[in-house]
Amino acid sequence: MSTEAQSLSPTPPTTGELPKQYRPIEHEGRVWQQWIDAGAFHADPARVVRGEARPYCILIPPPNVTAALHLGHALNNTLQDVLVRAHRMMGFETLWMPGTDHAGIATQAVVEKRVWQEEKKRRTDFPREEFIAKIQAYKDEYEAVIIGQLKKMGCSCDWERQRFTMDSVCVRAVREAFFRLFRDGLIYRGKRLVNWDPVLQTAVADDECYDEDVDTSFWYLRYPLVRAHGATTEKERAQGKPPPDDAVPVTWSELASRGYPGAEHHEGEDQAWVTVATTRPETYLGDTAVAVNPRDPRAKALRGLSVELPLVGRVIPIVEDGYVVLPRSMARTEEEENDPKAEFATGFLKVTPAHDQNDYELGQRHGLAMVNMVSPDGRVSDKHGWSDVGDAHLFVGKKMAEARKLVVKEFEARGLLEAVKPYRHSVKHSDRSKAIIEPYLSDQWYVRVTDRRMAARANAALVPEQRTGSPERELGADCRDSVSAAGAPTESARACARGSLSDGSMRFYPARYAKTFEHWHDNIRDWCISRQLWWGHRIPVWTKAEQGDAATLNNAHSQWCNLRGPEDVAVRCFLDGREVAESDVLTGGTLTTHACLLRDDPRTAAAFESFGFVQDPDVLDTWFSSALWPMSTMGWPDPPLAAKETGIADMPALLPAYNPSSVLCTAREIITLWVSRMTMFNRYLLAGGSPSGLADSATSPAGGGGGCGPVPFRDVFIHAVIQDGEGRKMSKMLGNGVDPLDIIATHGADAMRFTLVHMTTQTQDVRLPVKKDANGKNTSEKFDLGRNFATKMWNAAKFAMEKLQSTGGTPVPPMPGGARTLPDRWMLSRLASGIEACNTALANYEFSEYAQTCYTLLWNDFCDWYLEAIKPTVANDAGQRAVLRAALDTILRLLHPVMPFVTEAIYEQFGRLPGAAVEGLTLEPARKQGLLATAGWPIAATTLKDPAAEAQFAKVAGLVTAIREVRAQHTVPFKRKITLHIAAADAQALGEGAALVTGLCNIERMDPNPPAAASVPITVEAREYRLSNLADVVDTDAEKTRLARKIEDLVKSQGTLEGRLANPGYALKAPAHMVQQTRDQLESVRAELAAARKAMEALEA
RNA sequence: GGGCGGGUAGCUCAACGGCCAGAGCACUCGCCUUACACGCGAGGGGUUCGGGGUUCGAAUCCCCGCCCGCCCA
CATH class of the missing domain: 1.10.287 (Helix Hairpins)
Known part of the structure; x- marks a missing residue:
């Protein structure tokens, strides 16, 4: 599906004529090849660096190599191409940077599935390198498909600069970024709960999960109450001291004496219990506390007591925490009462910090131990973090679902199952494997995006008027003085703060999305970047952990310190979990050392490995490399080396010329995933400024404080999401997706592009009713709009060119400014307004507005009125021919960005026709090979706007319409010539328009006298006219x-x-x-x- | 739970405090008029989700409610 494979038709003879019909397939391949041959899309950054041209740059949101592009991609890329082509014509040195994304988990999952289907083998049945090669092959295949699709759409990227997030240039960027962030303490290793996919056996991000309602139950489990009897504390046990074996049962009568409400209803000498309600009984194996709300009347009586977990025998404390939901009977506020969980709550919460996010946080608050009772494949395990298995060994090795049944059965057998109530709630599932996500405690790498140098600076990148953040919270150091004694900021402090809140120049379109961006950063959590995958950027950290006394550790430490080249390796050491500086003298304990290697140097790696260091097996989250896209595609961090490696000699000029880029075009869900991260990384990693010092003067200096780098792009345009006719997302599963290639095949690329642009209003969704065509493929009638319009363009040009040819090809003489006809003055006036409207629309990313302006200008103004009006006169009026040519030329240029193929195909012939300058209209010639794609954007002098001509023409049009109405009403055949009775003074007032009316309404003659025979009166603008000779009988x-x-x-x-x-x-x-x-x-x-x-x-x- | 967007003709969308609320498709009528039937000309079709309010004037601004969708927790 490469360019070469596109059907090429030979360049037609240069006759200045067009074939009878426009068939996209006959032109698209040829026109494309002309653009490529002429280097029409190739950007020359040197011209920007030398100050010869203003830069315009768009970075393509790199499509995933997972699958072919869908209609959403078609929309996204069409919009970019419209902007890029328009700016190229406007004279900007324009770069559209293309590339693809390796999409770690998605691609690996697809290949794993494919390999399983074809070979019945799993990833782990292959050596790592071998399996990666399979994914690589898949990537090559789909990358070619995707790039072929973009080219078919007409995307005018600078294809010589195409990048891939895992190519050598981008790999170096990832390595450099990781190294710097690691060295600067912004990357750390932490034990956290992650979303664990037990099928793929990897952590997945929140956005790789979906919620789905599941019918399940609340199980009510009784935990016997005990008194820990002064034995070891929880902390002591966490440190390895055995649990107390002297736990003493607590009886109901004892509870009653402690003031426990309701205790008296139980048999006094029986052991008391508390009942927890849970949807996940099997996780009781990981319980490390039971929590009760301090406002619960029972809480006081339980203070200091513990429970003993059945079978396991673990004695765990009862803690008090306001998070615990009170049962409905105890609810005090309306809010508590309406909490749906209150209906099921018992007031006692089993706390499993290693298996539930809320419990984790509760555990942090109370310093609870964390017991992980699951292995990575989702089975109960005693090998992954707990040893006090006790009688619970019967659960070990069971899958979670089986374990659940067994736990319930065992509780029931012991009389500890109080009740089961059906319950429906939403449960997280993995996008990729559809497995239920297991909150899983594991070691992961994190980027400390909560650091001020990250999230806060991303928000500060917004232009001041889009900042809404509260000054109270974010007052910069500069502004603290203005805070009043009471602590409330004064008005001037607010204003000052608003200024200090922003040092950037990034602007969202539509503006409301700036809020999404800000809100995300205000609530951001550290970013888990490790993924237990094979496909991706391997984490460049080698780790060694060892135990020993002070001497041993110090000795070992000094050994690998010598391995470091100061700039190449960053080492960070943790003694018993606390970071120690290099200069610190170590005491005994457990020393964990991480060495991050900047370069992919096998000798250094081998040296570390010889001391027992092991490279982290994980890879980085895909967004880590995506976040570097504005830099990595331009050769950062070593452009000269990248230039040498890729053969792209001018690579070093890219960063100074094109970072910040002009605009990022993307969909709204990407704001948090990608826009945010690019902003944080660009600002942090380019803080030193661009190599040549050409960095954005508005964003880099002073304001940032501490050297803040430039924004990655000036504008962020968030476009609509395409849905089907029912407002559903298009998806493979629903089978409601439309394949761009199908539309291109049936309607042509231009038709698809025009329709998509026409649909792109400022709303957040657009609907595209989908139906099946004759071949059973999904399509939509909406694309007929574009097809019809392209055909109209073609036919209008064909007609105009015939008229221009009628002079036998002799040049049209120059057109003097004065003596233009009414239709000419009117058309030029319409063009001037049209150009202005297009410019405004494009500047504001109002794509639909731009398409509609072009539509009206071509179809209504040019075809319906102008061409019809000049038909009788153009053959004998050289001046009119000059205007006709200029008008068509202008329209072709305005339409080129949205319909590049048909306009270029027309221009191929049209461009050769002789013409003459029309005063006031500037149409710069093509810069490369006579191609419209490189021609100048039309510029109209304001003098072309002619309100008098527009008014006069409107008068004519009004009369014409009124006459047509009568003709239609009386079903006067088109060919019948009728008589218009019009007072001499009125005919006089029409001036030139009189002839137009005659021509446009097929009027035989204008008669100043009243009609003698049957006639029909009409009134226009309060003037009275009569029509006669309509038919034999009116x-x-x-x-x-x-x-x-x-x-x-x-x-x-x-x-x-x-x-x-x-x-x-x-x-x-x-x-x-x-x-x-x-x-x-x-x-x-x-x-x-x-x-x-x-x-x-x-x-x- | 918090935030955002939307509800206008049969359908898809405009109209951003001021033309009798518009366009394309669909529909009706008439035309193979020598660029175009993927076309030309004419026409029908709307209680602008409901209810209050502000205003000389509201689809538009404010409040309440209903419905649909998205994002974050």
Whole structure:
């Protein structure tokens, strides 16, 4: 599906004529090849660096190599191409940087599935390198498909610069970024709960999960109460001291004496219990406490007591925490009462810090131990973090679902299962494997994005007017003085803070998305970047852990200290979990040493390995490399080396020329995943400034404090998401997706592009009703809009060119500014407004507006009116031919960004036609090979705007429409010539327009006298005209119907207008011009009504 | 739970305090008019989700409610 495979048709003879019909498939391949051959899309950063041209740059959101592109990609890339092509024509040195993303988990999962289907083998049945090679092959295959699709769409990327997130240039960027962040303490290793996919056996990010309701139950388990009897504390036991074997049962009577409400209802000498409600009984093996709300009336009586976990025998404390939901009977506030969990709550919560996010946090608050009772494949295990198995060994090795049944059974057998209630709630599932996500305690690498140098600076990148963050919270050091003594910021402090809140120039379109961006950073949590995968950037850290006394550790430490090249290796040491500085003298304990290697140097790695260091087996989250995209694609951190490696000699000029880039175009869910991270990384890692010092002057210096790097892009445009006709996301599963290639095949690339651009309004979703075509493929009637429009463009050009050719190819003489005809002045005026509207729309990312402006300009103005108007005269009017040519040229240029193929194919012939300059309209010639893609964007002088011509033309059009209406009403055949009776003065007032009316309405003659025979009256702008010779007999009934209807309409609007004027407040408070306008309208409506009534009377007489 | 967006003609969308609320598709009528039937000309079709309020004036601004969707927790 490469370019070469596209069907190429030979360049047609340069006749200046167009074939009868536009068939996209006959042109797209050839036109594409012309662009490529001419290097039309190749950017020259040197021109920017030398100050010869202004830069315009877009970084493609790199598509995943997982699968072919869908319609959302088509939209995303079409919009980028529109911007890129328009700016290229405007004279910017324009770079659209292409590339693809390795999409770690998604790609690996697809290949694992494929290998399983084909070979019935798992990833682990292959050596790591071998399996990676399989993924690599898959990537090559799909990358080619994707790039082929982009080219078919017409994407004018600088294809020579194409990057891949795992190519050697990008790998170096990842390595450098990781190294610096590690060295600066912004990357750390932590034990946290992650979303664990037990099938893929990896941690997955929140956005790789989905929620789904599951029917399950609440199980009510009784935990016997005991008194720990002064034995070891929880902390002591965590340190390896055995649990107390002298736990003493607590009886109901004892509880009663402690004031426990309801204890008296139980048999006094029986052992008391508390009942926990849980949806996951099997996790009781990992319980390390039972929590009770301090407001619970039972809490006081339980203070200091413990429970003993059945079978396990573990004695765990009862802690008090406000997080615990009170049962509905104890609810005090409405909110508590309405908490759906209150219905199921017992007031006692089993706390399993290693298997539940909320419990984890509760555990942190109370310093509870963490017991992990699951192995990575989702089975109960006694090898992954607990030893006090006791009688619970019967659960070991069971899958979680089996273990659940067994636990319930065992509790029941012991009379400890109090109840089971059905319950439905949402449970996290893995996108990739559909498995239920297990919260899992494990060692992971994190980026400390909560650091001020990260999230806060991302927010500060926003332009001040898009900052809404609270100054109280984020007051910069500079502004603290202005805080009043009471601590409340003064007004001036707020203003100052708003300034200090922003040192950037990044702007969201639509602006509301700035809030999403800010909110994300205000609530951000550290970013887990390790993934237990094989496909991706391997984490460049080698680790060694050893135990020993002070001498041993110090000795070992000094050995590998010698291995470091100071710039190449960053070492961080942790003694019993606490970081120790290099200079510290070590005491005895457990020393964990992490060595991060900057370069992929096998000798250094081998040296560390010889001391027992082992490289981390995990790879980085895909977004880590994506976050570097604005830098890595431009050769950072070593552009000269990248240039040498890739053969792209001008690589070193890219960063200074194109970072910050102009705009990022993406969908809204990407704001948090990608936009945020690119912003944080660009600002942090480029803090030293761009190599040549050409960095963005608005963003880099002073304000940032401590050297803050540039924003990665000035604008962020968030476009709509395409849904099907029912408002559902398009997806493979639903089978409602539309394949861009199918649309291109049936409608042409331009048709698809135009339709997509036309759909792109400022809303967050757009719907595309989907239906099956004759071949059973998904399509949508909406694409007919684009196809019809492209055809219209083609035919209009064909016609215009025929008229231009009719002179036998002799050059059209220059057009003097003065003596233009009415249609010419009108058309030029419309063009001037059209250009202005397109410019505004594009500058504000109002794509639909741009498409609609082009649509109206071509179809309504140019085709319906202008071409029709000039038909009788253009052959004999050289000046008119000059305007015709210029008008078509302008429209081709305005439309090129959205419909590049058809416009270029037309220009191929049209460009050779002789022309003449039209004063006031600047149409710079093509810069490369006569290609429209490199021609200048049209510029119209404001003098071309001609309100008088527009008014005069509107008058003509009004009369024409009125006459056509009568013709249609009376079904006058098109070819029948009719007579217009028009007073001499009115004909005079029409001026040039009189001839236009004659031509456009097929009027035989204008007669200043009243008609002798049957006629029909019409009124336009309160002037009265008559039409005769309509037919052999005028249908008076039809005419009466028409008039009656017209009178009805006029009466209605007369009433509206009179009512408005009768309102006393209106004349008083509304602006004068508005009142005058209403008066004028009323006057004209009255006159028209009088005329219509008169006509009716005449008809009835 | 918090935040955001949306509800306008049969469908997809405009109209951002001021034309009689518009366009394309679909529909009706008439046209193979020598660029185009993927076309030309004409036409029908709307209680702008419901209820209050502000205003000379509200689809538009404010409040309440209903419905749909998205994001974050």
